[in-house]
Amino acid sequence: GAGVSQSPSNKVTEKGKDVELRCDPISGHTALYWYRQSLGQGLEFLIYFQGNSAPDKSGLPSDRFSAERTGGSVSTLTIQRTQQEDSAVYLCASRGLASTGELFFGEGSRLTVL
């Protein structure tokens, strides 16, 4: 696609439920990032993919969080047994090999845990 696409754009769930957030990066971009942004805060790094592998998953807050990427393209961030503190906007970004370092962001998935 022309840009980074994320779905759903909004998700309201009950505490304890699992959620899946999807990111479709720009075609051909090998690097993919997940960030989390809480209300009025900056971006918190979660995980980085190069191709299908995740050399840096240091930002995942707990073992309830996991992510995968298949075919070097679409990525899914899964949050199990959601808690209220998981409420945030989850942003995905991608970067191409020829990039000078610029990240291209999606519009984000706003997660609300009741």
Add this chain to the structure above:
Amino acid sequence: SQQGEEDPQALSIQEGENATMNCSYKTSINNLQWYRQNSGRGLVHLILIRSNEREKHSGRLRVTLDTSKKSSSLLITASRAADTASYFCATDRSGGSNYKLTFGKGTLLTVNP
């Protein structure tokens, strides 16, 4: 931990005035980038300045970098109401192999018509 810290947290100006936002960081960097985020939207890249550069321009944007002080500033000249947004600096640390950007908490700029 936050690598970049923007200052001020919020800035309100009149249309036509200049807006200056500052960013400080802690470790050596390869480059520093500025991004803009409109309310409820994703981030959009504005400008990148490398560690061996001191100043860069792009349209109404001017970015400076002082590596001795570990600081950068973003100047928006002749501001417009459409410039209202949050502005974030992001640093790419030296020696990093994964090109991970570390973001600050941002400056909320309001340009009043």
